[in-house]
Amino acid sequence: MLLMPKRDWQWRYSDSYAVLSVSLDSDMEFLTPYKKKSLIPDALIELEFNVDHAKFYIEFLDLIAKSFELSDGLKVQLALNATAAHFLLKPQMPKSWFFETSSMCVYSDLGKVFQLRCQGVNARVLVVETSIQASLVMVLEPELKLTESKSLQQFECIKVMHDRLYPLNVKRHIAAA
16 A cells, blocks of 8 residues: 655654654654765754645656556655655756766656666666756666765665666667568
8 A cells, every 4th residue: 555645744864874764653764765965954854744745756656656567665665765855855966977878869757767877787767856958866776886986775866967868678670671
């Protein structure tokens, strides 16, 4: 069963886990992967899960439900992390240099899944925010190694230019004349 937003949901920074969390009720807390250094100042105080957050969360749940066959728990996890990333992460500059350039033109949209290619490895990412030239994407793989010493864990976000996004499962049809 999918969790639907309630009036008592609250964003709060969890000092004990050193990440942003969502208090869902008196005995349930959802931990995001987002650490203090990546959060806007408002995310470090108790903050209401407001109407805009709830609307984004529900729309995101709907988008991913149409795109994927996932368990309800994973859908909720993706939607809560996407909501946190969309509203509470500091703005980022694109860090496209980690990724190979795609020769295909893609249309980036909220909730769409693409691949990034880094050091010869493909990693699936989910768009959580998009603009004309770049998208903030959430890593879906358990880990995405960027360099020998730097990597992103599942659900962490990075902003990339659209020319780094590869479509999933590109099928080419050959027509004989």
